[in-house]
Amino acid sequence: xxxxxxxxxxxxxxxxxxxxxxxxxxxxxxxxxxxxxxxxxxxxxxxxxx
Amino acid sequence: xxxxxxxxxxxxxxxxxxxxxxxxxxxxxxxxxxxxxxxxxxxxxxxxxxxxxxxxxxxxxxxxxxxxxxxxxxxxxxxxxxxxxxxxxxxxxxxxxxxxxxxxxxxxxxxxxxxxxxxxxxxxxxxxxxxxxxxxxxxxxxxxxxxxxxxxxxxxxxxxxxxxxxxxxxxxxxxxxxxxxxxxxxxxxxxxxxxxxxxxxxxxxxxxxxxxxxxxxxxxxxxxxxxxxxxxxxxxxxxxxxxxxxxxxxxxxxxxxxxxxxxxxxxxxxxxxxxxxxxxxxxxxxxxxxxxxxxxxxxxxxxxxxxxxxxxxxxxxxxxxxxxxxxxxxxxxxxxxxxxxxxxxxxxxxxxxxxxxxxxxxxxxxxxxxxxxxxxxxxxxxxxxxxxxxxxxxxxxxxxxxxxxxxxxxxxxxxxxxxxxxxxxxxxxxxxxxxxxxxxxxxxxxxxxxxxxxxxxxxxxxxxxxxxxxxxxxxxxxxxxxxxxxxxxxx
Numbered sequence: 001x002x003x004x005x006x007x008x009x010x011x012x013x014x015x016x017x018x019x020x021x022x023x024x025x026x027x028x029x030x031x032x033x034x035x036x037x038x039x040x041x042x043x044x045x046x047x048x049x050x
Numbered sequence: 051x052x053x054x055x056x057x058x059x060x061x062x063x064x065x066x067x068x069x070x071x072x073x074x075x076x077x078x079x080x081x082x083x084x085x086x087x088x089x090x091x092x093x094x095x096x097x098x099x100x101x102x103x104x105x106x107x108x109x110x111x112x113x114x115x116x117x118x119x120x121x122x123x124x125x126x127x128x129x130x131x132x133x134x135x136x137x138x139x140x141x142x143x144x145x146x147x148x149x150x151x152x153x154x155x156x157x158x159x160x161x162x163x164x165x166x167x168x169x170x171x172x173x174x175x176x177x178x179x180x181x182x183x184x185x186x187x188x189x190x191x192x193x194x195x196x197x198x199x200x201x202x203x204x205x206x207x208x209x210x211x212x213x214x215x216x217x218x219x220x221x222x223x224x225x226x227x228x229x230x231x232x233x234x235x236x237x238x239x240x241x242x243x244x245x246x247x248x249x250x251x252x253x254x255x256x257x258x259x260x261x262x263x264x265x266x267x268x269x270x271x272x273x274x275x276x277x278x279x280x281x282x283x284x285x286x287x288x289x290x291x292x293x294x295x296x297x298x299x300x301x302x303x304x305x306x307x308x309x310x311x312x313x314x315x316x317x318x319x320x321x322x323x324x325x326x327x328x329x330x331x332x333x334x335x336x337x338x339x340x341x342x343x344x345x346x347x348x349x350x351x352x353x354x355x356x357x358x359x360x361x362x363x364x365x366x367x368x369x370x371x372x373x374x375x376x377x378x379x380x381x382x383x384x385x386x387x388x389x390x391x392x393x394x395x396x397x398x399x400x401x402x403x404x405x406x407x408x409x410x411x412x413x414x415x416x417x418x419x420x421x422x423x424x425x426x427x428x429x430x431x432x433x434x435x436x437x438x439x440x441x442x443x444x445x446x447x448x449x450x451x452x453x454x455x456x457x458x459x460x461x462x463x464x465x466x467x468x469x470x471x472x473x474x475x476x477x478x479x480x481x482x483x484x485x486x487x488x489x490x491x492x493x494x495x496x497x498x499x500x501x502x503x504x505x506x507x508x509x510x511x512x513x514x515x516x517x518x519x520x521x522x523x524x525x526x527x528x529x530x531x532x533x534x535x536x537x538x539x540x541x
Contacts, residue, residue, distance in 0.1 A: 009110030010100060016111065017118030 071127030130422035231319035237329035271453035272480035360395030394457025447472030452528035468512035
């Protein structure tokens with residue numbers, strides 16, 4: 001792992017960034033599914049101004 | 051030194067790409083290409099920096115890492131964000147005066163902008179513009195091309211003629227006029243039992259039939275409600291073309307045959323402050339109280355919660371908690387929620403209310419959310435309840451609704467009806483449970499008109515129910531709903 005980072009640091013950074021983003025989305029998805037995050041509740045936030 | 055300056059530029063551009071998203075949502079509108087250009091500049095500066103300068107290993111890893119995260123967040127935040135360029139999270143400007151003249155080009159630009167917003171956000175447009183909408187849009191463009199000058203209200207009519215084809219009550223265009231003026235006698239007339247029969251010698255029904263295409267609605271009662279609001283303000287009567295030689299003549303009827311006419315010129319309409327002052331004795335105390343309040347009638351063993359807007363906040367949750375605490379302490383056997391005139395807000399107010407009822411789970415709406423080229427679907431048909439065990443209420447629940455109970459207020463009634471948790475009294479709410487909602491609001495660049503666009507499609511909680519509307523169990527006129535409730539209690 002360390003070696004590949006030294007050999008191809010840019011590719012390593014790009015992969016890490018991509019993986020990190022995917023992990024973030026996965027974490028959000030889990031939070032929503034387990035209803036820990038309020039985003040998981042399907043809401044309607046439209047209203048009439050009258 | 052030079053390396054440090056370039057590094058700072060790289061970091062700045064990478065951060066700027068992400069920072070543009072909150073800047074757009076909270077401060078100022080700008081097109082998506084600004085983000086794409088910034089992202090490209092950030093990527094280019096990264097490449098140049100890494101190829102030109104000798105860098106530490108950490109920089110070689112961290113800079114591309116941050117760049118990828120930044121690209122992902124900024125592209126999703128602009129292209130897949132229904133609130134991009136919206137005024138949902140920042141104050142909007144006032145709309146230009148309803149009679150201000152726009153050039154044909156300005157009007158067409160506003161119409162084109164409105165169409166772009168709808169195409170990007172509305173679930174119905176995911177696979178392209180529906181043929182009938184496209185047809186009406188083209189007809190509207192042609193009319194605007196022919197006219198050299200168009201007033202703001204003319205443009206509102208043109209845009210609305212395209213939107214009303216969609217049959218989505220949430221997707222509409224309207225003005226925000228802080229200096230709006232009103233007919234001064236409306237509150238008194240209503241209080242005294244007068245009914246508006248016509249304007250300028252045309253009956254209300256005839257005006258409605260001729261102008262209903264100027265409103266977005268799923269059921270006609272909602273269009274009638276919207277139009278009635280327009281009858282009594284100057285921009286509204288102008289929108290409906292009801293000013294005849296500078297005059298608006300209202301015909302009121304109290305009893306059969308007893309009619310009175312009232313004539314107004316534009317100068318006779320009054321500001322909201324003046325209206326309140328003139329009608330102080332006729333306006334109910336409700337105008338002054340909070341959006342949520344309750345009274346407890348010990349004799350009838352009834353707690354009546356009045357919810358005028360669906361605001362899901364601390365004030366609401368505290369009020370609800372306090373009411374159910376009193377209900378328990380006093381052994382109250384009935385709870386009624388008055389949603390008449392509630393134009394909606396956040397549907398979480400309904401979920402919060404259900405936490406006081408003895409149910410383990412309940413049916414809830416399903417649907418899909420348009421996020422740019424993505425469609426996020428939610429097929430979860432039931433939701434686990436998280437009851438407040440110490441305050442669970444096992445008595446009778448009643449909900450009062452009318453044609454102006456809209457959006458989240460309709461969802462509130464839908465949850466009670468579809469889960470058989472109580473009795474609905476009054477009129478059917480003003481929109482359909484299977485329809486569109488959850489709006490993004492955009493301000494058109496020249497006229498300042500506000501365009502409301504649905505971003506979600508909803509499907510009714512009770513999939514077995516074939517009713518188009520959330521029908522009341524005990525239908526009655528809005529004004530009678532409270533009397534019917536007391537009659538139902540029978541004490």
